[in-house]
Amino acid sequence: MNPKNSSFEKKFLPYFLFFGIGVAGYFAANWIFPGGTGATMQNLAVAVGWGGALLVGLIGLAVVYRMFNGTINLTQLISEPSGEASISRFQLLVFTFVIAISFILLTVSNQRPGFPEIPATVLALLGISAGSYIVSKGIQKDITIAQIPPTISVSPDSITAVPGQSVTFTASATGTGTLTYRWQRIGRGQQVAVDIPGQQQQSLRLTADFAYDGSEFQCKVSADSGEATSAPVKLHVQEDRG
Amino acid sequence: MLWWQLSNLQQFVKIEVVILVIALLLSVAYRLATGSINTKGLLKAKTETGGISPARVQLLMLTGSVGLYYLLLVLQSLKTQNPPSKLPELPPELLFVLGGSHTLYLSSKAVSRARNKSAGPLEKPTFFQ
Numbered sequence: 001m002n003p004k005n006s007s008f009e010k011k012f013l014p015y016f017l018f019f020g021i022g023v024a025g026y027f028a029a030n031w032i033f034p035g036g037t038g039a040t041m042q043n044l045a046v047a048v049g050w051g052g053a054l055l056v057g058l059i060g061l062a063v064v065y066r067m068f069n070g071t072i073n074l075t076q077l078i079s080e081p082s083g084e085a086s087i088s089r090f091q092l093l094v095f096t097f098v099i100a101i102s103f104i105l106l107t108v109s110n111q112r113p114g115f116p117e118i119p120a121t122v123l124a125l126l127g128i129s130a131g132s133y134i135v136s137k138g139i140q141k142d143i144t145i146a147q148i149p150p151t152i153s154v155s156p157d158s159i160t161a162v163p164g165q166s167v168t169f170t171a172s173a174t175g176t177g178t179l180t181y182r183w184q185r186i187g188r189g190q191q192v193a194v195d196i197p198g199q200q201q202q203s204l205r206l207t208a209d210f211a212y213d214g215s216e217f218q219c220k221v222s223a224d225s226g227e228a229t230s231a232p233v234k235l236h237v238q239e240d241r242g
Numbered sequence: 243m244l245w246w247q248l249s250n251l252q253q254f255v256k257i258e259v260v261i262l263v264i265a266l267l268l269s270v271a272y273r274l275a276t277g278s279i280n281t282k283g284l285l286k287a288k289t290e291t292g293g294i295s296p297a298r299v300q301l302l303m304l305t306g307s308v309g310l311y312y313l314l315l316v317l318q319s320l321k322t323q324n325p326p327s328k329l330p331e332l333p334p335e336l337l338f339v340l341g342g343s344h345t346l347y348l349s350s351k352a353v354s355r356a357r358n359k360s361a362g363p364l365e366k367p368t369f370f371q
Contacts, residue, residue, distance in 0.1 A: 060262040067269045084283035091305040098309045102316040108256045109325040121332040132344040
């Protein structure tokens with residue numbers, strides 16, 4: 001096969017597939033909702049709308065769940081690289097959030113199709129907010145930011161569980177630069193902490209097993225400016241007496 | 243009436259958006275309350291003496307008030323029979339007040355930075371020591 005043709009096929013294959021799925025969907029809708037082309041198209045559009053709404057809902061819930069349990073790291077949402085919270089970033093976040101929420105609420109509440117108009121005063125509000133943030137960053141740009149090593153801000157707690165139960169240890173840290181998380185295990189009666197492979201997030205998830213009973217877990221946070229380790233916490237695994 | 247009709251889809255999307263927005267707000271509020279979102283030094287003056295900065299406090303209060311006021315304006319406009327196709331207007335006076343508040347904050351920051359600069363490099367913040 002000519003390599004040029006192969007690359008062409010690879011490039012356009014997804015479009016052909018989508019087209020094929022679209023045509024198949026049209027005929028399927030025609031079969032499910034008999035009653036003419038116009039009605040079929042309308043039903044197809046509503047079916048696609050339901051699919052989209054369910055998909056967006058599921059993605060939204062997954063994002064919120066991951067934010068809630070700490071998998072999505074929000075520690076530095078309003079912090080500067082120095083580790084201190086920034087009021088200018090906070091106010092920009094608040095106004096952007098308020099306007100975005102208002103825009104979405106008005107869009108879904110309106111019976112007419114289309115997006116709501118944004119008045120000049122609201123644009124001015126966003127302008128003041130964003131302008132203030134930029135000027136604030138400009139003022140501190142020429143100041144040398146102190147390199148602040150990571151500090152553990154949220155430490156994990158010891159857990160008692162029954163075999164098979166899912167357990168989660170969570171830690172959080174602040175400091176300059178990009179923070180890298182690493183979880184370590186100190187086996188029962190041992191002194192050396194060993195890295196747990198593949199566990200490089202703020203939360204460590206395990207399924208309780210007698211093999212873990214009495215083990216200690218700690219989170220090591222590293223950055224260019226240094227590193228910090230949380231105090232070791234124990235996992236107790238006991239028989240389910242209930 | 244068939245359950246998959248357009249009017250039901252619109253109703254579903256409205257409920258879905260409201261649930262997601264509330265869940266998002268609760269999630270951020272929970273992480274703020276538990277300290278997972280770092281708020282250290284949010285109101286602290288970035289000077290050698292430290293302490294609470296009045297310029298930051300007034301900016302925080304005004305930000306919260308204006309944000310809440312605008313959300314109430316939007317919720318009020320949604321209560322009407324036909325929701326408007328335009329976001330509610332903000333009173334120009336409020337924009338002037340907000341502009342003044344930001345100017346005050348930025349001026350105070352510029353002055354304190356200039357003082358710090360003339361005094362030498364920034365000290366390591368005490369709460370990390």
